[in-house]
Amino acid sequence: MNEEIPLRDQILETSRHFLFEKGHSSLSMRKIANKIGVSATSIYLYFDNKDHLLHTLIEESVEELSVAIELAAEEANGPIDRFEAIINGYVDFAFNKPEKYQVIYMVRSEAMARYPKEKFRKARRCYELLVKTIQEGIAKRVIKVEKPMVAAYSIWAQLHGVVSVVLNQRLDSRIDRKEFLKESVNHIVEGFLVRTTVS
Amino acid sequence: MNEEIPLRDQILETSRHFLFEKGHSSLSMRKIANKIGVSATSIYLYFDNKDHLLHTLIEESVEELSVAIELAAEEANGPIDRFEAIINGYVDFAFNKPEKYQVIYMVRSEAMARYPKEKFRKARRCYELLVKTIQEGIAKRVIKVEKPMVAAYSIWAQLHGVVSVVLNQRLDSRIDRKEFLKESVNHIVEGFLVRTTVS
Amino acid sequence: MNEEIPLRDQILETSRHFLFEKGHSSLSMRKIANKIGVSATSIYLYFDNKDHLLHTLIEESVEELSVAIELAAEEANGPIDRFEAIINGYVDFAFNKPEKYQVIYMVRSEAMARYPKEKFRKARRCYELLVKTIQEGIAKRVIKVEKPMVAAYSIWAQLHGVVSVVLNQRLDSRIDRKEFLKESVNHIVEGFLVRTTVS
Amino acid sequence: MNEEIPLRDQILETSRHFLFEKGHSSLSMRKIANKIGVSATSIYLYFDNKDHLLHTLIEESVEELSVAIELAAEEANGPIDRFEAIINGYVDFAFNKPEKYQVIYMVRSEAMARYPKEKFRKARRCYELLVKTIQEGIAKRVIKVEKPMVAAYSIWAQLHGVVSVVLNQRLDSRIDRKEFLKESVNHIVEGFLVRTTVS
DNA sequence: GATGAATGAGGATTCATTCAT
């Protein structure tokens, strides 16, 4: 591999790759090391143990997703614009960096159980941004939602469902990915917006 | 464990339990056997190997979900009723038999790659029921959808997203499960129905 | 398999087949039973254990080889004729019933260590016939050998070497089996015979 | 065991020992490790798997036998001398390093089927040396053979038969090993040599 | 005669991790 890239990053990158391609249970320290071309011991110079590696993976992905969404949101004007920016930011991240996106959801219970609770809060940052945006929309009467928190979580959950189906290749082969995605996101969003063009 | 229950069923039950609680990668033949209180060898009397066990698990869950949905659909009158029955059937199954529901999605790529393709088709049975129901609804002008197949898949994906969030305990603790679920399902469904009570 | 054949014989036959095709280490009671289409337990109705089965296998092969050679020897007139009959009997048995022949040599030390010593003596029956024949030949001045016992063993060993090479498929592909065999046997025998056609 | 000897060599040595004493089917990675006093895992630091270990064993034995014979052949003058040197080289190797000799023939079909074909060719090196020597002998009219290739293979097969009988302890206890060997080799060789001392 | 259910021991192999260098 490219020798310019710091080993730590190579480890994270390779881990993500394995996780994405082969799933959690076939991620092994040795395989990572072999793929990179270093000794397995070297990984321990950067990560205390496998859990630490996995947690770092999650943490960095969550952080990157948060930043991506925040960046997208910043450029938006007005709540509707920002609302859509957040959703598109989420979907775009998922498809542009699927390996990083998957990490957030793939590493399940076992590793998660040992994941420091406080770091979960970070993950909520952009969720709270969504809640705030919805509340603004309500105030400006452009978004129609009863419970912003519930709506925000629901949107997130639905988006995740839609994105997962595509990324996990569970989509029926007769359906066009892009069309499916556009339609689905549209459907998720539309119910929340106040119809401006009533005849 | 209860000695009345056939060992084969105990194995399946225990496997599901492990899968649900600890995730795919910590499901081992030994652990299953130990939990039940039999030798690991005994499992091989009922299943050729771990793959066979996992595939049986998936197969039975898919079958049970299909039957549950079909049963719910049968009792319905008219496309809208049936549309809602299918969706409720799905959600109810997920919450009444979460371990069985999870199995369908949890056992990922590795094992799936070796899962006989023909059995996937069975899984589509209730998906096709949904498509047909939507098409009927369109014919009767009670459902408004451009591409029934895309819509059906989208609904399924969104439902799965919503259900997963709850089952995986990723829901914000301040949000009430039931409310979240009701609101979400409502939101997923409503966009498709032709508004009958327009003022 | 043919239901006419007694199970005991089917077991022996199948065992020989496995031994010949796959070697000693992949001969398992279950595989034998599966191949025949009975339960593994059934084998124990006819054989106390695996050792007993193997020993029976050896014993029957040795017996059959002995009988074959004795039969061949009986028909011969005079020591030279009988000498050649014995050798041809050995070689013919090896090639007509290779699976039975191989059994005699294939099942090695481990099982042999537990093989009742007295049964080894049986195996010597035709060896002693050879010794006696040689001695007769010496008496009649048609065979020229200093130590009949040594010669007999040597002949046997050389024949086994030659036969093994062919049966184990270790023969160079450019060499014709039959020619190799004929030449080799010829060479082994000829040194012992008194040249009758000396000018 | 001696701690001076590299583990890799100890593994090979111990494997040979097991193979020789107990036969192929009771050679297990664990047993090897236990005998040496290391963990079974350690073997995998030097050999990819059991096959690799077995193949290495064969390869090294074949190589050593080849070298031994070539060395013996080099010192000889003239084809007859060399002819005998080769044969003696073979027999001497078998008796001086019986464990290494046995390896060449003992590891049968199963493992052999996966043995890289190209390495078989190496094994033929000294066989071809024998062929060449016979051809030289024919040219110089000291060896009388019609088909050198066939003869070479036949000699090899007969030698192997004789050597095996002794090494496998199948020799009648009343027969002296050395005498048996000397007589046998003599008998194998003599037929090929042109009688120089005709009266 | 024959079997199904069950098991303890052992098979090869992989794993995360440690330690001395």
Next chain:
DNA sequence: AATGAATGAATCCTCATTCAT
């Protein structure tokens, strides 16, 4: 900063054998 050697525990799976029926 990096590694080679080593390991205990775990993985799936197969084996010969037993026992009740």
